[in-house]
Amino acid sequence: MKSDVIIVGAGPSGIFTALELLDKQPDKNILIFEKGNPIGLRKCPKRLTGKCAHCKPCSITTGFAGAGAFSDGKLSLAPEVGGELPEHIGYDETVDLIKYTDDIYLKYGADPHIYGIDNKEAIERIRKKAIRSNLKLVECPVRHMGTEVGEKIYKKIQDYLMNQDNIQIFFNTSVEDIIIENNEALGVSTQLGDYFADRIIVSVGREGSDWLEQLCHKHNIERTVGKVDIGVRVETRNEVMEEINDALYEGKLIYYTPTFDDKVRTFCSNPGGEVTSEYYDELAVVNGHSYKDSSAKTDNTNFALLVSKGFTEPFNSPIEYGKHIANLGNMITGNKILVQRYGDFIRGRRTTEERLYRNNITPTLKDAIPGDLGLVLPYRIMTDIIEMLEALDKVTPGLTSDETLLHGIEVKFYSNKIKVDDHFQTSVKNLFTLGDGAGITRGLIQASANGVYVARHLFDE
Numbered sequence: 083m084k085s086d087v088i089i090v091g092a093g094p095s096g097i098f099t100a101l102e103l104l105d106k107q108p109d110k111n112i113l114i115f116e117k118g119n120p121i122g123l124r125k126c127p128k129r130l131t132g133k134c135a136h137c138k139p140c141s142i143t144t145g146f147a148g149a150g151a152f153s154d155g156k157l158s159l160a161p162e163v164g165g166e167l168p169e170h171i172g173y174d175e176t177v178d179l180i181k182y183t184d185d186i187y188l189k190y191g192a193d194p195h196i197y198g199i200d201n202k203e204a205i206e207r208i209r210k211k212a213i214r215s216n217l218k219l220v221e222c223p224v225r226h227m228g229t230e231v232g233e234k235i236y237k238k239i240q241d242y243l244m245n246q247d248n249i250q251i252f253f254n255t256s257v258e259d260i261i262i263e264n265n266e267a268l269g270v271s272t273q274l275g276d277y278f279a280d281r282i283i284v285s286v287g288r289e290g291s292d293w294l295e296q297l298c299h300k301h302n303i304e305r306t307v308g309k310v311d312i313g314v315r316v317e318t319r320n321e322v323m324e325e326i327n328d329a330l331y332e333g334k335l336i337y338y339t340p341t342f343d344d345k346v347r348t349f350c351s352n353p354g355g356e357v358t359s360e361y362y363d364e365l366a367v368v369n370g371h372s373y374k375d376s377s378a379k380t381d382n383t384n385f386a387l388l389v390s391k392g393f394t395e396p397f398n399s400p401i402e403y404g405k406h407i408a409n410l411g412n413m414i415t416g417n418k419i420l421v422q423r424y425g426d427f428i429r430g431r432r433t434t435e436e437r438l439y440r441n442n443i444t445p446t447l448k449d450a451i452p453g454d455l456g457l458v459l460p461y462r463i464m465t466d467i468i469e470m471l472e473a474l475d476k477v478t479p480g481l482t483s484d485e486t487l488l489h490g491i492e493v494k495f496y497s498n499k500i501k502v503d504d505h506f507q508t509s510v511k512n513l514f515t516l517g518d519g520a521g522i523t524r525g526l527i528q529a530s531a532n533g534v535y536v537a538r539h540l541f542d543e
């Protein structure tokens with residue numbers, strides 16, 4: 083049987099493609115293949131036991147709504163944040179699409195409140211301090227769904243899609259290969275058999291970026307050498323971050339370091355949140371989230387500090403490079419997340435259980451192993467992180483206290499950048515890629531907006 087569209091991966095980019103197709107082209111038949119579970123069956127044992135059970139596939143990163151389901155659910159509403167959509171479709175169209183996509187999240191129950199626009203005076207004060215430290219404050223209105231509300235919103239979208247006659251979703255079904263003949267995509271191979279369609283959309287997220295890279299090699303799908311973002315997750319008390327948390331919810335700050343002129347940025351801040359670990363196959367990497375419910379808030383704020391590293395010829399494996407560094411961390415912790423006090427980090431000594439115990443800041447990630455990030459991070463990245471923290475300390479005094487916790491390694495695997503045309507078609511005819519897996523987006527709203535855009539132009543001649 084041949085359908086009109088096959089979507090590989092039911093993350094935000096894939097499901098917003100389906101939603102928009104339903105709206106604009108209701109006569110099309112759509113098959114969605116998702117390697118994880120439907121949202122109601124996505125359960126992370128760690129949330130109950132505090133211990134990762136190494137589920138395969140991981141419920142945090144796979145299943146309906148992809149990495150979005152248990153994310154912090156922060157919708158960053160500025161086009162500058164969360165991906166490179168403006169470079170592909172233009173700034174103004176990105177603004178319109180973000181608004182359109184945000185309205186869909188609102189329709190499904192997202193909180194109408196937007197952070198980061200009310201408190202002009204406080205924002206000016208923060209910007210003034212940032213400028214003095216050579217930091218750029220990116221203003222970004224944020225809608226915070228919260229982990230638990232986000233999950234409910236995606237569940238409603240799932241129910242809606244599953245109730246449509248012309249959509250079939252196959253859960254627990256990995257697409258193993260794309261069927262390509264004469265440089266034209268015809269269908270997909272799965273453990274259930276081969277399926278054919280006029281258009282194949284690959285929206286596999288970071289979880290599927292390795293697989294996508296292998297496909298590129300196998301089928302000569304053109305790519306450009308991407309970059310990789312490597313760093314740590316910083317955890318401090320809410321009091322230290324109070325001014326930024328209250329005024330902006332998430333302070334997005336960018337710095338070019340004095341020694342190496344590398345770009346370092348703050349990313350994914352979680353006021354009152356928890357540091358989390360996520361697994362890509364066996365590899366533990368750090369992340370963070372926070373609940374909307376105030377009774378579930380912690381005393382800590384966490385955010386990532388990411389160093390962006392671009393590479394030039396002949397190097398073409400940024401994903402492997404990032405994984406290699408994360409692997410080093412896993413090697414010395416037995417596949418766990420490493421935690422180190424900032425005071426120990428700059429003195430080049432290991433954080434011990436005893437030093438961690440006397441810390442004022444208690445780690446929210448309970449199974450993190452105290453250790454030494456100096457054994458893991460390259461000198462250049464360590465220097466970048468120290469210089470960024472010193473600059474940030476002038477905006478949020480207290481950040482470079484000995485007590486601040488650094489968790490490693492945080493790596494963003496969106497570096498496999500596929501060459502696409504204006505409509506996100508790859509060098510293979512009728513094969514489209516989008517979202518985080520294609521290296522185009524890095525966040526929920528841009529991934530979702532990317533899906534809307536692809537759907538709108540999918541059958542353009």
Ligand SMILES: Cc1cc2nc3c(=O)[nH]c(=O)nc-3n(C[C@H](O)[C@H](O)[C@H](O)COP(=O)(O)OP(=O)(O)OC[C@H]3O[C@@H](n4cnc5c(N)ncnc54)[C@H](O)[C@@H]3O)c2cc1C
Pocket residue numbers: 090091092093094095096115116117118142143144145146147148149150151152153154155156157158164255256257258285286287288289290293350358360369370371516517518519523524525526527529
């Ligand atoms: C812990 C965490 C917190 C986050 N918090 C935020 C936040 O607060 N705000 C924000 O904007 N962003 C956040 N993000 C990032 C955000 O979740 C992603 O940018 C977004 O989900 C990307 O959407 P996507 O559709 O491109 O990919 P994904 O959401 O990764 O979805 C890809 C889907 O494809 C499936 N898949 C992969 N390979 C195959 C295959 N071969 N066959 C079938 N299916 C396959 C996967 O199972 C997955 O469900 C967070 C991410 C994580 C992990």
